[in-house]
Amino acid sequence: MTQGRANLLLLFAGAIWGLGFVAQASAVGNVGAFLFIGLRFGLASLTVAPLAIHEARQAKQPLALKDYGGFIFIGLFLSVGSVLQQIGLATTTVTNSGFLTGLYVVMVPIFGVMLFWNWPSPIVWPCALTALGGIYLLSGGQLGNLTTGDWLTILCAAFWALQIIFINRLAHENGRPFMLSLVQFLTCAVFGITIGLFTEPFNLPSIMLSWPAILFGGVFSCGIAFTLQAVGQRYTSAPQAAIMLSSEALFAALFGAILLGERLTFHGVIGCALIFIAMITVELVPALRNRTDAA
Numbered sequence: 001m002t003q004g005r006a007n008l009l010l011l012f013a014g015a016i017w018g019l020g021f022v023a024q025a026s027a028v029g030n031v032g033a034f035l036f037i038g039l040r041f042g043l044a045s046l047t048v049a050p051l052a053i054h055e056a057r058q059a060k061q062p063l064a065l066k067d068y069g070g071f072i073f074i075g076l077f078l079s080v081g082s083v084l085q086q087i088g089l090a091t092t093t094v095t096n097s098g099f100l101t102g103l104y105v106v107m108v109p110i111f112g113v114m115l116f117w118n119w120p121s122p123i124v125w126p127c128a129l130t131a132l133g134g135i136y137l138l139s140g141g142q143l144g145n146l147t148t149g150d151w152l153t154i155l156c157a158a159f160w161a162l163q164i165i166f167i168n169r170l171a172h173e174n175g176r177p178f179m180l181s182l183v184q185f186l187t188c189a190v191f192g193i194t195i196g197l198f199t200e201p202f203n204l205p206s207i208m209l210s211w212p213a214i215l216f217g218g219v220f221s222c223g224i225a226f227t228l229q230a231v232g233q234r235y236t237s238a239p240q241a242a243i244m245l246s247s248e249a250l251f252a253a254l255f256g257a258i259l260l261g262e263r264l265t266f267h268g269v270i271g272c273a274l275i276f277i278a279m280i281t282v283e284l285v286p287a288l289r290n291r292t293d294a295a
Contacts, residue, residue, distance in 0.1 A: 006235035010244035013228040018251020020221035021094045022259050024086055027210040032200030033086040035207070036214065037079065038192025043218025044226075045185040051227065052182040063174060070170035071180050074163055075187025081159030082188060084152045092149030093262045096138060098252025099272045100153040105246070105279040106131045107161035115165065121286040131278040137271030177230050185222060246279050 027036050056062075089097055106128050109120030135154070139145040167180070196202075207214075229245065236244075253272065256262040264272065 001231075001235045003236050006232040007244050009228045009232035010236065011247060013225040013232065014245050014247035015251045016220050016225040016228075017248040018098060018253075019255050020217055020225075021089070021098050021252040022255045023213040023216040023221070025089045025094050025097075025260065027213040028086070028090045030206045030210040031203075031214075032196050033083050034192045034196030035200055035202070036086055036192070036210065036217075037082045038189050038194075038196055039207070039214045040217040041082075041185045041188035041192065041222065043215065044222030045182060045189055047219050047223025048178060048181050048185060048227065052176075052178040055176060055178040059176065063176060063179065067174055067176075068183060070166075071183035072187050074166050074170065074180070075184035076191070077159050077163035077166065078184050079188045079191040081156045081163065083192065084156035084159065088149035088152035088156060090149060091147045092153060094256035094260060095253040095262050095264060095268075095272070096150055097153050098249040098256070099138070099275045100135070100150060101157050101160070102246060102249045102275060102279045103131055103135075103154060103157040104161040104164065106282050107158055108164050109282065111158075111161050111165055116169075121289070123285045124282055127278040127282040130274050130281075134271040134274030134276075134278065137267045137274065139271075140265060140267050181226055181230075246276065246283075249276055249279070 024036075031039075085097065085101060092100075106124070109124040110128060112118040112120060135146070139150070232244075249272070253262075253264075
């Protein structure tokens with residue numbers, strides 16, 4: 001596969017994720033957040049299972065129990081982050097959710113310092129300040145204007161940052177990305193359905209109204225988009241992959257405007273631009289510097 005085709009796959013994955021925000025927003029009010037996450041990731045598990053089985057058959061040695069324990073631990077971060085994002089969409093816009101979720105890119109290196117004293121590139125700190133400035137402008141110049149959904153989405157980004165960190169700590173060496181995805185998705189499915197059945201009303205007609213959103217989120221946003229990411233990143237550079245995948249936030253804003261009629265204020269546009277610049281820069285500059293040093 002050429003690098004150009006790989007970049008197109010990653011761009012397509014970003015577009016699917018961006019449209020996924022619209023699908024998730026359409027389910028709010030019809031089905032509880034926990035049940036939605038459980039059903040969505042149940043479908044995602046079915047989608048990725050054939051790939052995980054094929055991967056297991058090709059593997060030279062089986063995974064140890066500690067590997068599966070690590071996968072489940074990582075899946076819990078994904079579970080909580082997904083639920084926070086879904087609940088947040090009830091009181092924030094698709095556009096805000098797309099950009100605020102992307103803050104995990106900036107949070108990853110910061111949490112790396114806090115948890116493991118792993119110091120990142122110096123560019124992280126101005127990027128973090130740029131992202132904070134973007135949040136400030138997104139709120140209209142008053143943090144009190146941020147909705148509960150905005151704050152929940154920022155917290156969601158923190159859990160996804162932790163998920164990424166522990167993937168590198170616990171699952172980077174075993175070379176089983178599809179099995180990792182399957183166990184993560186199953187963890188989310190069990191987490192969501194178990195809590196949802198005890199805390200949320202099970203209304204089958206309402207769930208059926210949200211079935212297109214559940215189907216899109218499970219099969220496309222999780223199953224297909226994550227697979228496109230896994231394939232595309234094998235044939236392109238890290239900086240280009242970061243740019244293509246970060247387009248998720250832009251697609252969320254685009255589809256939010258087209259399908260839901262969402263509009264941003266001038267300050268909001270500048271804020272989103274600053275967050276996007278921070279997301280790209282924190283990945284792009286260190287990768288280019290490493291490439292220059294290697295050359």
